[in-house]
Amino acid sequence: MTRPQVLPVTALIDDVIALLPGARVVLEAPPGAGKSTVLPLALLDAEVLANQRILLLQPRRLAAISIANFLASQRGEAVGQSIGYHIRGEAKFSNDTRLLIVTEGMFTQYIQNDPELTGVGLVIFDEFHERNLTSDLGLAMALESANLRNDLSLLIMSATLPAQAIADWLGDAQVLTSEGRQYPVDISYHPVTSGQQWLQQLPSVIEKAMHMAQLGVLVFVPGQREIKKLCAQFEHTPNWDVLPLHRQVPLTEQKRIFSPNPARRRLVIATNIAETSLTIPNIDVVVDSGRERQAQFYPQHGITRLLTRRISKASAMQRAGRAGRLGPGCCMRLWAKNEEHGMREFQAPDLETADLTSLLLECRRWGAAPAQLKFFSQPNNANLAAADKLLNQLGISHDHGGLTAMGAKIAEFGAEPRVARILAYASEQSSGVRVTAAWLVAQIEQPGPAEAFPADVSRLVPAARQRFQYWCRRLQVEPAQPDATWVAELLLWGYSDRIAQQRRSGDGYLLSYGGGAVFHHEDTRSRSAWLLVIDMMLSEQQTDAIIGAAIALNESDLNHPAVHKEHRTEVRWQGPQQRLQAVQVEAIGAIVLSEKLAPTAISSADRLAALTRFVSNQVALHGLEYFTLNDEARQWLARVNLYQAKLKPEHWPNFDIATLVNELERWATPYWQHIDSLQKIKAWNPCTALQARLTYTQHNELNQACPINLEVPSGRQVKIDYCAQQPVVAVKLQEMFGEPISPTVCHGQTTITIDLLSPAGRLLQRTGDLASFWSNAYQHVKKEMKGRYPKHPWPDDPRQAQATHKTKRQLK
Structure with a gap:
């Protein structure tokens, strides 16, 4: 075993001690530097912390136990003497314990019960880069405690987060940086081949790693499902111990993984629980799938969805470092090197996603x-x-x-x-x-x-x-x-908002918050009419939540004091014409227990409010196409959008869908006074209401920049089609004689595309560059069309000819 005093962080011990007491220090130390082992032991013996306790915070229970046992063994002591630990449900420490390793959640309870942290001289936040809720909260509370005591020191340690950014945020913190990884790690890339899924290719990479490994292989995968599959695939490999590692593995079995067994090589298949804090013995090769399972909380549902996502660059660095903790190693990555450009720098903190x-x-x-x-x-x-x-x-x-x-x-x-x-x-x-x-x-x-x-x-x-x-x-x-x-x-006292009623179709359940839930297709539990869902998870494959732990309810359970039944009047669109009616409802959230028509008439204000709610959702989904838009409305909207995109006028109202939805009540409802059904609202033409959003001056500016018609050289007014990708006019070719270049709108910023038609009105040429057409394509068109339409003029130089829609005889 490597002696602690030769680890890189040893060089910083005197610097840390010199800053105590009352310091705020940020220590940046890569994996294997000794920040969790060498440094705490040295600080334990520091005179400046004599008779004061040091709290070393760890994100995981097994890490707290392992570090406590390792550090106690370094001093030749049993755990619980000068060094102890305290995790949820288990503690080994005494009044003589001066270095106490605690989980971050346990620290929250410590500081809540004693905001001044009496008797504590230093709090060390280890592995702060993981950005767990409890670590961020613990540090925020510790900063307030430090304001009460000028002798309380805080040490934030991280392997990958930018130390200077943390120090700048703290305001008066010192930054100390340790040397890099203790042993070199050779990194190779094994991108997924075309036509394969990453999980299909992973076993072949693991086999290569097992042939290469002298001691053992650590494989990183997203979750338990992948671990179970790979363990089953490799469990009968001769002379190998195949060991799963995730949060649900009991602590006794997890401890087995951290006990060296030199007689057999080991294949440890783990989630990102193995990224930091713990050194797994007898590992010299890491296989990194490059993926992790991230919990994303959905506030509208009140539940969490597990998403399989690419890891960050910081996580990739941590995982590779596992291969070089005790000697030179190798890391085999299941992606191409150029893919790293698209990986985010750091994992999103729980404060943003949980x-x-x-x-x-x-x-x-x-x-x-x-x-x-x-x-x-x-x-x-x-x-x-x-x-x-x-x-x-x-x-x-x-x-x-x-x-x-x-x-x-x-x-x-x-x-x-x-x-x-x-x-x-x-x-x-x-x-x-x-x-x-x-x-x-x-x-x-x-x-x-x-x-x-x-x-x-x-x-x-x-x-x-x-x-x-x-x-x-x-x-x-x-x-x-x-x-x-x-x-x-x-x-029901804790989960009354998770009541679920079986749908009439029998396919799943409606939850009281409005979402849906189903049993997994392999779940053989009986389906009751009413459930209380204790645990559920949103999957990536379907919109309904998957029901986990749940119990059947009787209808009498719905009278529980924690169950909130409400009596409300709802206005709904009912009947063939979808007219508005008032309904008295008894409900538990979205679950309707009973309903009957209300005797009272619906007020004009309620009707308009119901219309606004309904139409807002429809316009947000379908845009203004939800309404019956005639050509006038479509053309006007296209003109406005082109004008605003090209000229960007100041102080004009926006006509994007999000703005129209947000301001619907202001611009649309004054025109809905006589609309009393969804059939009528769908037939409504919003053109007049939309035009009313512009002032008289703005209308004039629009008409000047984007006119409805274009006067062509023949003197006729031809309608401009603004709904095409570029404004378009369709005009007979002879009517453009004498026009040297293409016409424009938006004060010259947008060229009009011209559909040049034959005397019979058929398309001859579409052009956005009239000058080029006259110089090049015109002679070919003239040659082909002159014999077909001899009564119409086909001059040699169209730029100098008289524009006309008449025949040669009519011209004479």
């Missing part, structure tokens, strides 16, 4: 709005709005943003808000209810592969069994078998 409900709850528990905290990236406003709505529905927040009394109690559980709401209700009930709540919440937090909520506690997966025991302790009840009669009652 569900922010837990973050918003912690902010309110902290006593600040997200806008009042200092985040390196700003939280997504739409996701914050969805989070605020859910917290209000759960009774956690007031409308003005503060926590209710129940909300304060819920926040203390330090759990996801939905499950914390269940726990808060159960905490005031009998012991049987509390046991059942602990059993349910444990499985929501640690779902197993079997059916949802098996009644026998012994059938829980180990991680869920551990959480069950933890929540029993928190709820002050002895573990026992749950009471299934309380399942719906408890789950």
Whole structure:
């Protein structure tokens, strides 16, 4: 094993210590530099931090445990003495522990309970480039704590994020940069061949890597589905251990991966959980698929979709570094080198893409709005709005943003808000209810592969069994078998917005928020008329969500106090003519329980509002083509669009679809006073309403620049067609005699295309360059047409001839 003191970060130890206490330091150190191992040990012995605790934050539980064990072994101690760890559901530390490795989520609870971080001299944010919600939130809160104490130091460590940008954002931070990777990694490219999918080609690249590897191979793929498939394909390879690594692998099995076994080579197939923090022993070749599964929260649905996307350049660098942690290695990339130009520099932070409900709850528990905290990236406003709505529905927040009394109690559980709401209700009930709540919440937090909520506690997966025991302790009840009669009652406290009704067709369900959900085609569970959906996921292949954990409901369950039934009057378009009618509705969100026609008449204001809502959606989807546009309307719109595109006049109204939709009520509804059906609105011609958006002066400017007609040399007025790609006029060739060049509109900026017609009105030539036509093509046309139309003039020099629509006899 490499001795820690020779790692590159050793050169920066004195610099870091010299900045303490009260410093804000950004340390940029590539993989393998020793920032998670050598530096914490050195700081532990620094005199400036004597008698103070150091908190080292890690994004993953296994990383926290592994680092704690490694560092303790370096000091010849057992974990829990001077070095310890604290992760969810497991802790090994004592009053003598001075270096405590904690997960980022656990740090949030530490600082919430003690905002001044009493006794803590330094907080180290390791692997900050991962930009998890808990790391961004923890740093924002720690910055406020540092304002309360001038001796609290913050050290932000990253392998790939731009250190100077972070330091500039912090305002008064020092930047320290470590040397590069400790061992060289040879990178080769293996782009997917034409006609193949990347997953089809990956096994052949893995086979090459296994032939090349002296120790072992680490393969990066997006998710569990790919891991399962590849493990099945390679599990019988002689003298190889094939090991999966993802978040659902129990910690005991994950630990096996990090225990060296020199007798057998290993093939570890992992998600991006293996990108940072942990050194997997006996790996000298990495195979990188170049893809990852990214969670994208959809606020309108309140659920998350997993998307398979290309990784960033920073992630590619991290993955390659896994091959060079303990010696020279190789990285085989499943893409072409020139494809890297299109890869983004960094992964999008969770603040921009994730569900922010837990973050918003912690902010309110902290006593600040997200806008009042200092985040390196700003939280997504739409996701914050969805989070605020859910917290209000759960009774956690007031409308003005503060926590209710129940909300304060819920926040203390330090759990996801939905499950914390269940726990808060159960905490005031009998012991049987509390046991059942602990059993349910444990499985929501640690779902197993079997059916949802098996009644026998012994059938829980180990991680869920551990959480069950933890929540029993928190709820002050002895573990026992749950009471299934309380399942719906408890789950509805946290998931009342996830009620689903089976569609009449029997194909899937309508959820109360308005979205659809279906069981996976291989799911054999019975289909009940009513469901409570606990877990669902949007896939890339279909619009309806895939139902995960769910329970059947009875209609009597819909009277639960957490279920919000509303009585509202809706106006709808009904009947053959699609006329507006008022309907009294009892509903749970989008699920209509009952309805009847309202006795009251619809007011003019309600009718116009309903028209505006409906038409806005239609115009947004179909444009103005939704209406019955006559040629006058089409030509006028085309003239306006050309004029604005070419001349860009100031202070003119916009006529793009987005603007017309947003301003529909202003320009259109005054013309709808007598429209009372969708049939009539579809037949409406918007031309007059659109023209009214221009002033008298603007109309004159339009007519001068883009006239309706063109006066051709023969003296006739010929209509210009503005709906073509370029303005077009169709005119008999003889009527253009004497015109040397093509005419224009938009004050000379746009040339009119001319369709030159025969005396019989048939197209002879289309040209945008009349001068060129006279010089070249005209003689060929004359030769062909003169014999066919001898009564019409065909002069040798059309530029000097008299324009006419008459025959030669008529001219005489």
